[in-house]
Structures are given as structure tokens and as C-alpha cells.
Amino acid sequence: MIERASSTRVAVPLLLALASAALFVGAPAASATRQPGMLFDDFSYRGYHPLLQLWQHGWKIRSEAGWPGVAGAKWPASGISFVADPARRTNTLLRLTSSTDGTAAGTRESQLCQQRKFFEGTYATRVRFEDAPDAGPDGDQLVETFYAISPLAAPLDPSYSELDWEYLPNGGWGTTSPTLFVTSWHTAQLDPFVADNTFSTTTGSLAGWHTLVFQVANGTVDYFLDGALIGSHNGRYYPRVPMSINYNLWFIQDGQLAPGGARVYHEDVDWVFHEVGAALGPQAVVAQVARLRRSHVAFRDTVPAESPPLNSPCNF
Secondary structure (H helix, E strand, O other), X not given: OEEEEEEEXXXXXXXXXXXXXXXXXXXXXOOOOOOOOEEXXXXXXXXXXXXXXXXXXXXXXXXXXXXXOOOOOEOOHHHEEEEEOOOOOOOEEEEEEEXXXXXXXOOEOEEEEEEEEEOOEEEEEEEEEXXXXXXXXXXXXXXXXXXXXXXOOOOOOOOOOEEEXXXXXXXXXXXXOOEEEEEEEEEEEEOOEEEEEEEEEEEOOOOEEEEEEEEEEOOEEEEEEOOEEEEEEEHHHOOOOOEEEEEEEEEOOOOOOOOOOOEEEEEEEEEEEEEEOOOOOHHHHHHHHHHHHHOOOOEEEOOOOOOOOOOOOOOO
């Protein structure tokens, strides 16, 4: 069931990847005059050094402790891997793997960040959400994500920007059922926690493959789940600065089962796409990705870099 309710969230966990408390420095206000460009990654990394290929294409695997998730959790590079697609013999999937035994010391979370140079345009990905762990008992509250974000320079930073897809298969943040949040942020403060955002939700299991698209154009952010519009946010919640594209799989603080055996969860990603300055509909995105694949394009990045490069939540 789709609930198109949208309201301001005052105090829910924040998807801030402040991995190393990186500061937002010297970022100019982004403008609609940015040069056209496109990012496409099919995540078809093979061979002996797939993680090196990932790094060469502008991605960084998080290793620093910090927000979000369980305080004291580790963020190992082993949380990012590539696996064969069982549905398509020639395809490879990016996999995020996180685990917990109910203790901070026994919790491993994962995050992957692209460079910080994305603002207006269309963002899209095809991901597979999971409701149950690969191993261990079910019930930990976790967050499976795709999002764009800038660092938080200071409490209630007026230039902060963040746009989230967050799937909670075991509930959390006041919900008990599987719930998808799409959230647009104006700003935030970590201590004491203040969240200035607006969000829309979809309730019910989303286990399986989904195409997530959001358009950032003309003062409005529109979120599409498998082609259906599920949220539209504007006004003060429209982003103001360039952002980094991220994936993250993390556990909600104090939302874990009692300490015991390890529970292992994963989120798979088929591809990611961004086109600068264009509000492409979901069908147009899928068609564009299909054309790129037919042309044997596994990776393309013509999105202009910021000069000088901007710090990102993964500390580029």
C-alpha cells in the first residue's frame, strides 16, 4: 500500500555518513548552468582487482567510524563485493553486506560513495532489497539505502543537502511494518538531535528488485518507485549544493535483537545512472540504460568535476 503522506520529521535517525567528520569547505551554490553530463556504472567489475577498478571509477569504500548506525560499529572494505547475477549469466552485481551479533563490537556496516559533484538532474538505480537475513534470526532494524548527500559543516548548516531512499524491512522510526522512506533534508543537528526534513512513505514488503528514480529539477524533488510517483518535495527541502551519490547498509541504534549469533544481511545493486540537468521519467531512464548495455557500455562518467574538488561524507 502506498501512503502519499508527507510531513516534517522532527527526530528520526539521520542518514549522515559523517565517516570522518569531513567539513564542507568552499562549496559554491550550485546553479542550473552546470555543463551536461552523465554517470552510468553497470558494476560489471571482474578480474583480480575489482575494488581497484571501483576506485578508479570514482568510488570510495568507507572505512571510518561514525554516523549513521550503531555507535562503535566497524566499516570494513570486505562489506563491498561483486557477485554473479543468478538471473543473467553475463551480469555482475554490486553487493553490500552488513552483520551484527547485537553488540557494537560485533557489528559491521557498509557504505560506498561516489565523488561529490551531482546536483540537478535525474538519479536512478536498480537495487534488490531483502527482508530476511542470509544467516541468523530475523528482526534487527536495519536500513537499506540509495541517496545523495553533502557533509554537514556545522549544526543546522543552511547549505546542507540530502535526498534519501531508505528501506526498513523490520520497521523502525516509529513503524513496525516494512516501510520505505523517501526523505528530503533542509538541515540537521546531531547533538542534541534536530532533523529539519520532509518525507513520504510506502508501507509493505519490498523484498526483490526495484528501480528507484528521483528527479531534482525546477525547485522540486520527485521520487518514483518502479515508475510510480510516491513523493514530491519542494521549497526549503530542495538541495542547495552539490552532493555525493551513496549506498549504505546500516543498523539502527538500539534496534537490534539481543546479543547472540551473527545475523548477516545484504543489498544488491545492478546499476546506477545520473544525467545532469534533465528530468527524465522512469521509462526514459530504463530505456537509456538498456541502450547503454546494448552498446556494451559498462561505465561512463562525463559529469564535470568540481574545481577544486569538494569534500564528501566519505572524505574525497
